[in-house]
Amino acid sequence: MKRGIHETDRIHPAGEYVVRHSYLVIVQHWLVALSGIVLLFTGFGQLPIYKRYMLDQVPGFGWASDFILNFKIHMIAAAVFTFAAVFHLVYHYIEGGRSIMPMKGDLRESVHIIKAILKGEKEPPHGKFLAEQRLAYAFIGFSIFLLIVTGLFKFADNLPSVTMPYWVSFWNTMVHNVATIFFLLGFIAHIGAFVLKANWPLFTSMFSGKVKLGYAEERHPLWMETIRTCEATSGKMIVECAVRIFSGAMVATGILLGAIIDPLWYLLPAFVAINLIQSAFTRWCPLENLLVKLGYPRGKDLLLK
Amino acid sequence: MSDKLSRRSFLRRVGAAVAVGSAAGIARAKPSLASAMDEPVGIVVDLTRCDGCPDVPVGRCVSACQKENEARYPEVRDEDVRDYWPQQKHEDWRPKRGLMTTLTPYNWTYVQKVNVEHEGRIHVLNIQRRCMHCDTPTCAALCPFGVIEKDVKGAVSIHEVGCMGGAKCRTVCPWHIPQRQAGVGIYLKMVPKLAGGGVMYKCDHCAPRMAEGRIPACVEGCQARLKEKAPLTFGPREDMLSLARLRAREISGYVYGDDENGGTGTFYVSPVPFEKIEAELRKRDKERFFFPKDPNPLEKPNLVAEATLVAPVAAVAGAIMAGARTIGTIGNEKEDQGPACDTATLEERSGEDQEVER
Numbered sequence: 001m002k003r004g005i006h007e008t009d010r011i012h013p014a015g016e017y018v019v020r021h022s023y024l025v026i027v028q029h030w031l032v033a034l035s036g037i038v039l040l041f042t043g044f045g046q047l048p049i050y051k052r053y054m055l056d057q058v059p060g061f062g063w064a065s066d067f068i069l070n071f072k073i074h075m076i077a078a079a080v081f082t083f084a085a086v087f088h089l090v091y092h093y094i095e096g097g098r099s100i101m102p103m104k105g106d107l108r109e110s111v112h113i114i115k116a117i118l119k120g121e122k123e124p125p126h127g128k129f130l131a132e133q134r135l136a137y138a139f140i141g142f143s144i145f146l147l148i149v150t151g152l153f154k155f156a157d158n159l160p161s162v163t164m165p166y167w168v169s170f171w172n173t174m175v176h177n178v179a180t181i182f183f184l185l186g187f188i189a190h191i192g193a194f195v196l197k198a199n200w201p202l203f204t205s206m207f208s209g210k211v212k213l214g215y216a217e218e219r220h221p222l223w224m225e226t227i228r229t230c231e232a233t234s235g236k237m238i239v240e241c242a243v244r245i246f247s248g249a250m251v252a253t254g255i256l257l258g259a260i261i262d263p264l265w266y267l268l269p270a271f272v273a274i275n276l277i278q279s280a281f282t283r284w285c286p287l288e289n290l291l292v293k294l295g296y297p298r299g300k301d302l303l304l305k
Numbered sequence: 306m307s308d309k310l311s312r313r314s315f316l317r318r319v320g321a322a323v324a325v326g327s328a329a330g331i332a333r334a335k336p337s338l339a340s341a342m343d344e345p346v347g348i349v350v351d352l353t354r355c356d357g358c359p360d361v362p363v364g365r366c367v368s369a370c371q372k373e374n375e376a377r378y379p380e381v382r383d384e385d386v387r388d389y390w391p392q393q394k395h396e397d398w399r400p401k402r403g404l405m406t407t408l409t410p411y412n413w414t415y416v417q418k419v420n421v422e423h424e425g426r427i428h429v430l431n432i433q434r435r436c437m438h439c440d441t442p443t444c445a446a447l448c449p450f451g452v453i454e455k456d457v458k459g460a461v462s463i464h465e466v467g468c469m470g471g472a473k474c475r476t477v478c479p480w481h482i483p484q485r486q487a488g489v490g491i492y493l494k495m496v497p498k499l500a501g502g503g504v505m506y507k508c509d510h511c512a513p514r515m516a517e518g519r520i521p522a523c524v525e526g527c528q529a530r531l532k533e534k535a536p537l538t539f540g541p542r543e544d545m546l547s548l549a550r551l552r553a554r555e556i557s558g559y560v561y562g563d564d565e566n567g568g569t570g571t572f573y574v575s576p577v578p579f580e581k582i583e584a585e586l587r588k589r590d591k592e593r594f595f596f597p598k599d600p601n602p603l604e605k606p607n608l609v610a611e612a613t614l615v616a617p618v619a620a621v622a623g624a625i626m627a628g629a630r631t632i633g634t635i636g637n638e639k640e641d642q643g644p645a646c647d648t649a650t651l652e653e654r655s656g657e658d659q660e661v662e663r
Binding site: 008022024046047048049052053054067068071072075076078079080082083084085086087088089090091093094095152155156157158159160163166169170172173174177237242245246249250252253256257260261291294295296297 | 389391392440441445446447448449450451452454455456464467471472473476477500567602603605606607609610611612613614615616617618619620621622623624625626627628629630631632
């Protein structure tokens, strides 16, 4: 269960703490969490329930039954949520940490762990994350994926320039609603885990980024072992791949915005195309130079080993 | 302002025609691409011509609509009608089933009568009211169950099967057109005490008739009496829009429905400004249907939506930069912070280039 630890994981030089999350990760987490809560509230506000159940009578919640206002807040929160989720995926793909990806046998191990905690027995040795955390990550991640994809479809469908066939709109809405239920369940389970005292250090680490060395040695020995043996993070990004991801993303955006907002946006993919072709001949790629300066290794450098 | 908007929407359409959509299997309602059969349609309502059919109890548009759609009116059992708990009310229109002077689940169009003073003259107006069939219907965009359809012909219809009767469509509709009947619909099969309120009903442009290539019943009823002098004219949306504007110019009148809520499929032509009609209607205590001038409430959120489409890309760009920083700085920090994992491996694997960069 030692696999792909995160670039930033390390024992603090003072020796009392282990760095569990970088500040970047903490910010990511709270962006997803806070915008997610706002999305849940305003999403349910798209049903006429706050008026019927008189939540809008509660001081400070008068706005809750205003559909249009709810919708505006939902949109803004969705932008933050989408940003944070995509950032999370790409950042960790680049950085190489894979320790939260679910593994074979996680389901059985989760049951085992929960039994042990409830009975007060010793838990099996954990990696950086517990088996049920890895499962929860996959479940919530899948819900978020569905929500973002169907949500972006809904956004596009609402734009005056786009008309989708009725069955696409209908099923898209259906999946969005079902995924909302998934996300809500995952959210409740995630919060519920902190009822258990054993998990409290993980809760505080989401603010401080650190856990006590003693706690880590005791509960996460496999993680500590990985940190000590400096086992390589797998799949570190190289500059060639970063360039492809970046230019691909630019082309996709240009086409999307060109279709939906203004054809002038087609200039963006056109620019990327010209630059890609010219760089093949001149070996001059401004993005590549920038990324190398930032610290990306070149593929050939890794092979030289 | 309106020129600018239409230019913008033109650009959007041009863009829309070209791109991703086709690859993603997204069909676009575009007049030039659609066959003649699938063209969006519209109706002109010429208020200078409508006399409200004084020879009969209700306008012929209303009686024709009733006759056509009667079979689709909700049939409700008494025991299914109950309050929307914890509220102590429900909407049951059965006692007023015969009412044809307003919109109800049992009457999808009516003739609104109003006298308006304009330039020293009193105008007696008879206005056929019903769903406007917006180009970008707020109700369809915001229906939580996605059961309101805007079809290729421009008709906006509520699919009864998935409708929970929350009446949100009525709230967000600038004209508050859809009408609710309790005790009918899919919510009865779920938790009727706690969720749902019935089914919403409104004009659907006679979708079943249009599917057969026939014109809406109200137009037929109107034209049967007044022939070419009929206040209602039906045809392709763009033609109807030109007709309405032409007619308005002839009488130095006004058009309503061309720009409202981002454009609709119903064009009222009036000899008096709609602001005056609105003001007159606002004087009434119990009036339910007006002529608001508000812009489409989704216009601004849609700007945010456009920005949101950019969010994933901004995130990719940001993550690539931040990822570089993480990979790049770990090595540099090691001197101050003791051995960080993986630094050794990275150094080992990096060739001389990497060293030179540092």
